[in-house]
Amino acid sequence: MSVHTTPPVPEPSTTARRRWPIPYGLAGLAAFALLAEAVPRLGIVPERHLPPFSRIMTALAGELHAPGFWPAVRDTVTAWSAGLGLAATAGVLVGVLIGSVPVLRDLTASTIEFLRPIPSVALIPLAVLLYGTRLPSSLLLIVYASFWPVLLQVLAGIRDIDPVAAATARSYRLGPLARLRYLQWPTTLPYAVTGLRLSASIALVLAVTAELVIGAPGLGKRIATAQISGAVPQMYALIVVTGLLGLAVNLAARAAERRVLHWHQSVRAEPAGAR
Amino acid sequence: MRTLWRVFALVALPAVLLAVWWFASADSKDFFLPPLSRILNSFDTVWTAQRWRADVLPSVLRLLAGYVAAAILGIAAGTVIGSSRKVRATTEPVLEFLRALPPPVLVPVIMLFAGIGTGMKIAVIISGCVWPVLLNTVEGVRAVDGVLTDTCTVYRVTGARRLFRLTLPAASPQIVTGLRQALSLGIILMVISEMFAASSGLGFTIVQFQRSFAIPGMWSGIILLGLLGVAMSVLFALFERWALAWYLGMRRTGGRE
Numbered sequence: 001m002s003v004h005t006t007p008p009v010p011e012p013s014t015t016a017r018r019r020w021p022i023p024y025g026l027a028g029l030a031a032f033a034l035l036a037e038a039v040p041r042l043g044i045v046p047e048r049h050l051p052p053f054s055r056i057m058t059a060l061a062g063e064l065h066a067p068g069f070w071p072a073v074r075d076t077v078t079a080w081s082a083g084l085g086l087a088a089t090a091g092v093l094v095g096v097l098i099g100s101v102p103v104l105r106d107l108t109a110s111t112i113e114f115l116r117p118i119p120s121v122a123l124i125p126l127a128v129l130l131y132g133t134r135l136p137s138s139l140l141l142i143v144y145a146s147f148w149p150v151l152l153q154v155l156a157g158i159r160d161i162d163p164v165a166a167a168t169a170r171s172y173r174l175g176p177l178a179r180l181r182y183l184q185w186p187t188t189l190p191y192a193v194t195g196l197r198l199s200a201s202i203a204l205v206l207a208v209t210a211e212l213v214i215g216a217p218g219l220g221k222r223i224a225t226a227q228i229s230g231a232v233p234q235m236y237a238l239i240v241v242t243g244l245l246g247l248a249v250n251l252a253a254r255a256a257e258r259r260v261l262h263w264h265q266s267v268r269a270e271p272a273g274a275r
Numbered sequence: 276m277r278t279l280w281r282v283f284a285l286v287a288l289p290a291v292l293l294a295v296w297w298f299a300s301a302d303s304k305d306f307f308l309p310p311l312s313r314i315l316n317s318f319d320t321v322w323t324a325q326r327w328r329a330d331v332l333p334s335v336l337r338l339l340a341g342y343v344a345a346a347i348l349g350i351a352a353g354t355v356i357g358s359s360r361k362v363r364a365t366t367e368p369v370l371e372f373l374r375a376l377p378p379p380v381l382v383p384v385i386m387l388f389a390g391i392g393t394g395m396k397i398a399v400i401i402s403g404c405v406w407p408v409l410l411n412t413v414e415g416v417r418a419v420d421g422v423l424t425d426t427c428t429v430y431r432v433t434g435a436r437r438l439f440r441l442t443l444p445a446a447s448p449q450i451v452t453g454l455r456q457a458l459s460l461g462i463i464l465m466v467i468s469e470m471f472a473a474s475s476g477l478g479f480t481i482v483q484f485q486r487s488f489a490i491p492g493m494w495s496g497i498i499l500l501g502l503l504g505v506a507m508s509v510l511f512a513l514f515e516r517w518a519l520a521w522y523l524g525m526r527r528t529g530g531r532e
Contacts (some may be wrong), residue, residue: 118501125493223380
């Protein structure tokens with residue numbers, strides 16, 4: 001079994017995406033909104049299942065002023081950022097340690113391959129028993145899920161170090177710190193950043209899941225409450241909010257990636273296939 | 276010597292970890308952390324043939340049904356969207372938003388439409404798994420090598436032949452990446468849809484054990500779910516090796532950048 005990693009290329013479309021003709025995109029969005037308005041209005045789908053787009057937007061505007069909405073957003077963002085921070089730190093530290101010592105890499109490979117595919121939702125019952133609906137419950141799920149992409153990418157990055165560069169560093173007798181700075185850091189960084197980008201959206205999925213299923217405070221719990229009380233437009237409005245949150249996470253991750261890797265070939269080069 | 280070390284490396288750490296778990300928990304009085312021996316003993320009594328038939332098998336079948344449907348849907352729509360610049364530009368913002376939705380929030384929505392039956396669970400799995408496949412297919416189709424497309428155009432390779440000889444094979448490494456992401460998402464959604472609302476299934480059973488404080492049973496369920504995840508990923512690795520044999524071989528020989 002090979003360790004699967006994504007090559008250290010930022011989303012291939014990043015550069016091309018900037019070029020999409022904006023009018024087309026706006027037209028697409030407008031068509032989508034129109035469709036979401038028309039389908040329930042024409043009775044293709046009952047309104048109590050899918051309220052018209054305008055009603056969802058009204059509910060969204062109402063939510064923005066509702067008590068408890070912003071605290072819920074804050075709870076979700078807190079769980080997300082804390083979980084991602086812990087997972088990233090652990091992933092980078094463990095990855096650099098294991099990756100730098102070939103014996104450790106051999107010894108841990110099978111264990112990593114076994115633990116990685118275990119779905120983190122399997123831990124939900126355990127999290128509930130140990131921590132109830134408090135924050136550590138969400139953190140357990142988030143950290144478990146988002147730790148692996150970072151770890152695997154860092155391992156792949158360290159393996160990718162150019163042998164000639166490594167030999168040069170040895171010849172010049174670079175100390176461990178200097179090797180870390182000039183050898184491992186530049187090679188591993190693109191991989192680690194890719195891992196972070198993947199982890200960022202996984203962490204959000206797990207944060208919302210924990211709130212939805214376990215009942216940890218946050219947007220997910222608010223969605224569950226709206227669903228149980230039959231407040232369908234509010235429920236859709238909150239779902240739109242989680243989508244916007246996810247969008248913000250994705251865009252921020254991509255922007256950060258471009259910023260950190262502005263020197264790297266993959267960011268500077270022309271996008272593949274853009275003609 | 277080399278093979279011996281390989282085998283040793285493969286089993287050493289897992290063996291140590293299991294041993295540690297076994298002995299550290301051997302006389303555990305903690306209600307939530309029962310001895311490993313008791314968890315393993317409970318496997319026989321908990322996962323009976325009847326339970327396999329009623330809970331485990333239906334869960335896995337739903338997962339496969341949803342996953343395969345999402346794969347077909349994602350590849351088909353992705354090919355259409357990826358082949359045309361205009362369609363791509365039009366759909367991009369909408370797709371970007373839909374992809375950003377955390378899939379579990381769709382569970383309550385789909386429950387409204389499809390109730391809490393088998394259809395709902397399959398729909399949940401499809402609605403979550405389709406995005407990674409779709410978006411990766413779009414990327415793969417978009418980035419087909421320009422020389423190859425030109426060659427096909429010059430030789431007037433069009434229609435189905437072009438699709439199956441050029442577009443899909445060229446995009447397949449990307450498509451497989453999407454399929455792999457979708458698989459782990461699918462397992463998550465299978466479990467969540469059953470935990471949220473169900474009367475049977477693997478996820479439901481585990482939560483049921485937890486609520487009735489049948490702790491060894493719950494642990495055995497967690498382990499079983501973990502083994503399911505591992506088995507799926509092994510099967511996928513085999514599939515990948517088969518489907519992308521040409522590509523992996525090309526990369527190994529450094530045939531072309």
